[in-house]
Amino acid sequence: EICATVRQPGKEFAAIDARMICDPFQLVAAAHQALHAEEREKMATHAISSELIYATSGAKQINEAFRRFGATPASKRVVLTTFDSRVIPELRQLVKGKEADVNLLAGACDEIAIRKAYKINDAELKSSSLIDSVVTRIAIMRV
Amino acid sequence: LAGHGPSMADVELLAQGAEARVYTSTMGGRAVVVKERFPKGYRHPDIDQRLRTTRMSQEARMLLKARQIGLCVPAVYHTDLTRCKLYMEFVAGLTVKAYIKLCAAGSASDGGPEARVGDVAMAIGRAIARLHANHIVHGDLTTSNMVLRDGDPDQLVLIDFGLSMPSALVKDKAVDLYVCEKAFLSTHTGSETLFTTVLDAYAQ
Numbered sequence: 139e140i141c142a143t144v145r146q147p148g149k150e151f152a153a154i155d156a157r158m159i160c161d162p163f164q165l166v167a168a169a170h171q172a173l174h175a176e177e178r179e180k181m182a183t184h185a186i187s188s189e190l191i192y193a194t195s196g197a198k199q200i201n202e203a204f205r206r207f208g209a210t211p212a213s214k215r216v217v218l219t220t221f222d223s224r225v226i227p228e229l230r231q232l233v234k235g236k237e238a239d240v241n242l243l244a245g246a247c248d249e250i251a252i253r254k255a256y257k258i259n260d261a262e263l264k265s266s267s268l269i270d271s272v273v274t275r276i277a278i279m280r281v
Numbered sequence: 282l283a284g285h286g287p288s289m290a291d292v293e294l295l296a297q298g299a300e301a302r303v304y305t306s307t308m309g310g311r312a313v314v315v316k317e318r319f320p321k322g323y324r325h326p327d328i329d330q331r332l333r334t335t336r337m338s339q340e341a342r343m344l345l346k347a348r349q350i351g352l353c354v355p356a357v358y359h360t361d362l363t364r365c366k367l368y369m370e371f372v373a374g375l376t377v378k379a380y381i382k383l384c385a386a387g388s389a390s391d392g393g394p395e396a397r398v399g400d401v402a403m404a405i406g407r408a409i410a411r412l413h414a415n416h417i418v419h420g421d422l423t424t425s426n427m428v429l430r431d432g433d434p435d436q437l438v439l440i441d442f443g444l445s446m447p448s449a450l451v452k453d454k455a456v457d458l459y460v461c462e463k464a465f466l467s468t469h470t471g472s473e474t475l476f477t478t479v480l481d482a483y484a485q
Contacts, residue, residue, distance in 0.1 A: 166309035170359045170368075178363055261351045270356035270370065271348060277357040277368070278345050281338040 150225045152187040154194065156215035157248035158207050158255065161269040162240045165219060167276045168193035173221075175280070186221055196256055196275040206255050215246055300336075301443065305371060308358055312371035316340075316443070317364065333365040336443065341367060343417060343445040350415045352408055353430070353438045372440060375432040377401060378424035381469050397434040402475050404437040406482025409461065412439075413454045413483075420444030422461035424468055458483070 159165060171193035175181045182200055183189045195203030209216040217240075218229055230237065249268065252258075258271045295314065296303040304315040318333040320326070337360065347354045359368035375383075384398045405427060412419055419426075421444045430436035448454070458480070465476045 163309050163311065167358055170308075174359070174361060174363075259349075262349050265351045265353050266348055266356075274345050274348060274357045277359050278341045281341045281360045281362065 150187060150222055151218050151220040151229060152191050153209035153213075154191060154207055154217045154219060155209045155213045156217045156243060156246060157213075158194075158252055159217055159243045160247040160249070160252055160272060161244055163269060164272050164276065165190070165194060165217065167273045169219070169221070171276060171279065180280075187219070190219055190221075193276060193279065196272075196279050206251075217243070308368060311358070312373070313358055314355070314369045314371045316367040316369065319365075334362055337362070337365050337367055339446065340442045343442040343447075344369070346415070346417060346447075347412065347439070347442065347445075350411060350417075352411055353436065354442070355438070355440055372428050372430055372438045374428050374430045374436070374438070376425050377405070377427035377429060377437070378468060380429055380432070380434070381424060381472070381475070385469065385471075398475065399478055401429065401434050401437065402478035403482035404435075405461075406479040407485075408437060408439055409457065409479075410483045410485070413457070416447055416449040418446060418448045418453045418457045420446065420457065420460075422457055423464035 154165075168190055172181075172186055172189040175189055175193070176186055181189045183192050188204075191207050192200055192203045195207045197203050197206070215238075216235075218233065220226065220229070252268065252272065253263075256272055256275050258268070258275075262271055292304050292306045292315070294302060295305050300321075301316050301318045304317070306313050306315055316337075318337055320329050320333070324332070341357050341360050344354050344357050348356070355372055356370040357367065358370065360366075361368070380401065381398060409419070409422065419439065419442065421441055426439065426441040428438045428440055430438050446453075461479070462476055465472045465479070469475070
């Protein structure tokens, strides 16, 4: 469990509340969206790290994205993401907490909050996995 | 996440249609299908670009709508509007077309292949019915566009929503079924009864 008790505002990485992430692939898909937006010069936020949070949310409103998905001092588990791997050793030093395997995200996520944020109803989950429903929304957000 | 787009090392052409090429590749460790709508030389470039992106976004949105109403369709993983590439879940399995042919040849491995073909037909009817009840027409209901995930007759997946659109018109839904019927009859000889099963399931 990653428990970050030190908040570092910065542009090279993003801190996401881990309970909203049900699978690492969710972030992979969001990362593709963020990079694509950067390439097209159509980013909604001013940095790629924040664009990742925006993309993960699948929402139209930026503040909603940060409110729902951004890590807060109250977050018990946090996912730190960066597009620059050189930042990682630095992050490891700065963060006070235990680093955990990213594949543990599925077990630690808040399904109810995720379903609410992405507006996924019961009917859909009968034939779809949560991650597939989430990723489809992330991928289609700008389309 | 170095660079973007799927790793270009393992891109393989799967199929080529009139409008798009379909590739297989990987993305984040998952097998994906990349559908790329290529430009048509005879079209005016501006119109061509607009047409391709519109069709692609339509396809993506329809895939989400179908998922929301509880149908099994490929998940969308990424949309690249600039290059008109749609990245979707690769559904491994057997097309219904291949399955029917297998059953017709009597070489399906499980016992009683004919019975399962009937089940598949009913699943098809129910799936189309659900689409139409939600005012979506698929647009290309051929047996090549229906896949049994892992070859399982109980896991029908509809693919290729490239021609799909929202429509409440009875006419459009009728055409959807008509195309399906023609596809059945022309590809699978003697499948009239099978298609009747599809229709009966649809009616319910």
